[in-house]
Amino acid sequence: MTPISRVHKNQGVKLFIQTVIARAYPRLIGQQREKSWMFFDIVLPLLSVSAYVFIYRAINAPEDYIGFVIIGGAMTAFWMNVLWSMSSQLYWEKEQGNLALYILAPNSMMAILLGMALGGMAATTLRAAVIMIIGSWIFNVHYAVVSFSQLFLVFLLAMVALYGLGMMSSSVYLLLSREAWHISNLAQEPIYLVSGFYFPIKNFNFWIAAGASLIPLTLGLDAMRQLVFTTGASLGFLSVPIELGILSILCILFLVGSRYLIGYMEKLAIREGRLTESRR
Amino acid sequence: MHFAIETQNLCRIYKIRGGKKTEPKELLALEDVNLQIRHGELFGLLGPNGAGKTTLIKILTTLLAPTSGSAIVAGFDVVKNPEKVRPRINMVSGGESSGYGLLTVRENLWMFSQFYGIPSNIANQRIKQLLDIVGLSDRINSKSSDLSTGLRQKMNVVRGFLTDPDVLFLDEPTLGLDVGASREIRHFIRKWIDDDQTRTLLLTTHYMVEADELCDRVAIINQGRVLACDTPATLKHRLQGEAIYRMEVSPLNGTNLQDFESIAGVHKVTHRAQDGFSILELILAQDDVISSVVNTMTAGNIHILNLQKREPTLEDVFVDLVGKSIEEMESDADIEST
Numbered sequence A: 001m002t003p004i005s006r007v008h009k010n011q012g013v014k015l016f017i018q019t020v021i022a023r024a025y026p027r028l029i030g031q032q033r034e035k036s037w038m039f040f041d042i043v044l045p046l047l048s049v050s051a052y053v054f055i056y057r058a059i060n061a062p063e064d065y066i067g068f069v070i071i072g073g074a075m076t077a078f079w080m081n082v083l084w085s086m087s088s089q090l091y092w093e094k095e096q097g098n099l100a101l102y103i104l105a106p107n108s109m110m111a112i113l114l115g116m117a118l119g120g121m122a123a124t125t126l127r128a129a130v131i132m133i134i135g136s137w138i139f140n141v142h143y144a145v146v147s148f149s150q151l152f153l154v155f156l157l158a159m160v161a162l163y164g165l166g167m168m169s170s171s172v173y174l175l176l177s178r179e180a181w182h183i184s185n186l187a188q189e190p191i192y193l194v195s196g197f198y199f200p201i202k203n204f205n206f207w208i209a210a211g212a213s214l215i216p217l218t219l220g221l222d223a224m225r226q227l228v229f230t231t232g233a234s235l236g237f238l239s240v241p242i243e244l245g246i247l248s249i250l251c252i253l254f255l256v257g258s259r260y261l262i263g264y265m266e267k268l269a270i271r272e273g274r275l276t277e278s279r280r
Numbered sequence B: 001m002h003f004a005i006e007t008q009n010l011c012r013i014y015k016i017r018g019g020k021k022t023e024p025k026e027l028l029a030l031e032d033v034n035l036q037i038r039h040g041e042l043f044g045l046l047g048p049n050g051a052g053k054t055t056l057i058k059i060l061t062t063l064l065a066p067t068s069g070s071a072i073v074a075g076f077d078v079v080k081n082p083e084k085v086r087p088r089i090n091m092v093s094g095g096e097s098s099g100y101g102l103l104t105v106r107e108n109l110w111m112f113s114q115f116y117g118i119p120s121n122i123a124n125q126r127i128k129q130l131l132d133i134v135g136l137s138d139r140i141n142s143k144s145s146d147l148s149t150g151l152r153q154k155m156n157v158v159r160g161f162l163t164d165p166d167v168l169f170l171d172e173p174t175l176g177l178d179v180g181a182s183r184e185i186r187h188f189i190r191k192w193i194d195d196d197q198t199r200t201l202l203l204t205t206h207y208m209v210e211a212d213e214l215c216d217r218v219a220i221i222n223q224g225r226v227l228a229c230d231t232p233a234t235l236k237h238r239l240q241g242e243a244i245y246r247m248e249v250s251p252l253n254g255t256n257l258q259d260f261e262s263i264a265g266v267h268k269v270t271h272r273a274q275d276g277f278s279i280l281e282l283i284l285a286q287d288d289v290i291s292s293v294v295n296t297m298t299a300g301n302i303h304i305l306n307l308q309k310r311e312p313t314l315e316d317v318f319v320d321l322v323g324k325s326i327e328e329m330e331s332d333a334d335i336e337s338t
Helices: A012-033 A037-058 A064-096 A098-104 A109-139 A148-176 A179-194 A206-212 A216-228 A240-272 B053-060 B082-088 B105-114 B120-133 B149-162 B179-195 B208-214 B232-237 B257-261 B289-299 B314-322 B326-337
Strands: B005-016 B025-037 B042-046 B068-073 B089-093 B167-171 B200-205 B217-222 B225-230 B243-249 B266-273 B278-284 B304-310
Touching (some): A012 B105, A037 A109, A064 A098, A064 A109, A064 A148, A064 A216, A098 A240, A109 A148, A109 A240, A148 A216, B005 B053, B025 B217, B025 B225, B042 B053, B042 B179, B042 B208, B053 B068, B089 B149, B105 B120, B105 B149, B120 B149, B149 B179, B179 B200, B179 B208, B200 B208, B208 B314, B225 B314, B232 B314, B257 B289, B266 B289, B278 B289
Parallel strands (some): B042 B200
Antiparallel strands (some): B217 B225, B266 B278
């Protein structure tokens, strides 16, 4: 029998990148192996989108509102992914026994979180794109993009801030354990409302819209609508440059917050011995 | 660096929260544990459930802070330099369900290898080699959710060895496995140590045979304290002057074990009720004490079905140190918890 030889191990940046890729892998591959997502993540959201489209058509709302709904429906996929998969992931990892192995390994926990986020984001981008393409085709939506570079920047910042929020909340959910499920349930519908997934948030009182802007998708959606529809600018909450600025601040805030919280969670786990023990 | 693992006066107290108005209770899980484990050693921690074995492993693997005392693993303090300890260690627990069911065996193992910075091509080569050694290569592309408990545990064991740790911790690695799978895993563990004497392995178990067969040295631990630490042969030699008997007798039906323990020359008696008979294990000062035991049984109308003198085992050492067998202790604990 061949002896089991010693092996070279990468460290530093290489280890960080390897960890990110490895942790993103289950999310990407999981999508290919569980085909049920096509029904639950595309057909069902399209039904909700259709309901709003028919309401807007019934009341003769401006045609751009149909596009607002399609974009909102597509972006909802990201919010659902962050709320149900990203936020609760560390708690689930603890229950599975993976969390102890993540802490025990020489990798950074930020790399684990980043891997989860990138994997989730990539998998959800496919779902969102399918919703958008099919929705636009069925309801004959026309886009008039003002600036592709700004649109890309808005989408990128919204994603970084949103998944930064998810990374941060995954540590919070871990500390809250089962209570987290109730919070997700509680947060889902109100956030659908205030984030303006299916209508422009300009319709709200300024302070409600400002409060809702803490959810990165609120401003992301608002800016994207301003950039892709002719009437978008007139229905926007704030100007695109201001929204880009706020999104940048949210990116920094949530990423720094997630780093602080994951560090705190790890210290707490080691001090109390509870968080790595699913049976205790 | 003198030792692969060294602990000094290691203590861990858990605070168990009660209700909101009650003060948390304290549970002493480890008390003044002092161990020195040499490089190249396969060291066993033997004790019943709740003895403190897993707590000790958690401290040594940087997953839990000690309440007091210190621990050095692979040359670094586990509290002060966990980032230096972690690249050099790995851990596998019995019955763990780590990884992702949607991924294949190869993908799960590859994922964990990446967390240790092993280049992807080398990781894949090692995965094939290790799966071949444990007899799992034909399931390399099976989803891990499709594996039986035994096969899944083999995969977990491979995960521990894959990252080439200097010090490997195995917490009850054969828990719940059938005899064949346990034997294969034990064989693999021994081979890993024998291949390279710079490797060190700490194994916890409550299977006496496993500790006896595998370990270079064994520490017997109970209620957080190390009661004895030596080679299995030396530990058993402690009982060489005593006579050990195994008796199968008619059901004891209320006869008190203390009746036997009070006989002069009887050091320890353990009892296991079987279907229709009882098994007594006796540690006696010398052979002639058995006649007094037999007389007591005759007086109590207990029939002897089988009487056998045997060599001491680690189980006897444990009984001699603790006063009960591991089986009895775990059975008592089960009764207390119900």
